Amino acid sequence: MGLSEALTVVERARALDRPAAAARTAVQRVLRNQAVKDALHGVWLGHPLHPSLAQFTLGSLVSASLLDAVGGRQRESSTLIAAGLATTVPTVAAGWADYADSHEEQQRVGIVHAALNTTAVACYSAALVTRTRGGTGRTASLTGGVLAGLGAYLGGHLSFRRGLGPNQAESVPHTASEEWQPLGPLADIPDGEPVARDAAGTAVLVVRRGEHVDVWSDRCPHLSAPLHEGELDCTTGAITCPWHGSAFRVDDGSVLHGPATAPMPGFDSRVVDGVLQARVRTFPGVPAG
Ligand code: FES
Known part of the structure; x- marks a missing residue:
């Protein structure tokens, strides 16, 4: 053997x-x-x-x-x-x-x-x-x-x-679409509640707070949990992973608490004719120019 x-x-x-x-x-x-x-x-x-x-x-x-x-x-x-x-x-x-x-x-x-x-x-x-x-x-x-x-x-x-330690969301900026992708009507996105959407085959997490919308990869960088199932604290602006409690800032994707050590890959977003659109950022957390 x-x-x-x-x-x-x-x-x-x-x-x-x-x-x-x-x-x-x-x-x-x-x-x-x-x-x-x-x-x-x-x-x-x-x-x-x-x-x-x-x-x-x-x-x-x-x-x-x-x-x-x-x-x-x-x-x-x-x-x-x-x-x-x-x-x-x-x-x-x-x-x-x-x-x-x-x-x-x-x-x-x-x-x-x-x-x-x-x-x-x-x-x-x-x-x-x-x-x-x-x-x-x-x-x-x-x-x-x-x-x-x-x-x-x-x-x-x-x-x-077995993937214990590496950033599990590293592939997202390389595989998600750099073109604007429709995520559905903005009116369908609930306020203050994390939801999942599909951006041309990439699962994304959408967080709407009033008229402001943040879009991030839905895959937790620690061990790939679906982040939209996590808990959003609108007061602190943090989302907590449902599996092991990593916390991320929804304003910039940075890690507040581990075990994750890598930030959430980010997406630019815009609203066109009432439809929310997103495209991946090449570098996590850095808006495209
Ligand atoms: S999968 Fe998110 S903290 Fe472990």
Whole structure:
């Protein structure tokens, strides 16, 4: 069985649902503060924080294993292990924050990814402890390297095959029509209530407030939820995603709260003979010239 087939088995393993759900509940209990959650998701960064931190943590740890594998100097290897372990806490916290707002299949892979990485961290810690007692810690370091490599493979699968992290609305500015498309009579758009319309095959979210109309992609950038099913707060001008609670400003499409980190792709709108029309903006949030 190849790695890809093994991953399919993991994704379908219902036996993982109980520990995965327990982990999700525990994370949700601990991570209640919205500002902390937003920081860990990477809202301030404009893309997920976990992969960026993991590059440093894993890069340092696996480099130490490589040094140990080729008989490099223990001092440099230990420095790399210490640097990797020092960044483990924020890396893990950001990973768990993303995990708590993911699909079932993603959580099954995520729990195995976390278990591999936790064991790898334990191995590297053991290597350092062994060295303080005069041992080489080489076996623990090499074992940690193998486990961390497997963990990284699962992390890549989660992001690039299962789509946890990437902007799910990225394709909209490239696939939606740049020509004006009719969305139906303006009179049919309710005031203060998000509705869905079809713009030549692209689902759009229409928000009317009085005579002002905003049109955005209806696909949540986090995991593609239909945003028109979300809650609109006319006082704050925010729409909240029905699936995991990301909030977006309907004036400019920007992210107010994660887990989404990318803005909603926007559409220009106008009314011609009482009919609302829209065309996609090439760059999200930037009106066409
Ligand atoms: S799909 Fe997850 S917040 Fe919208």
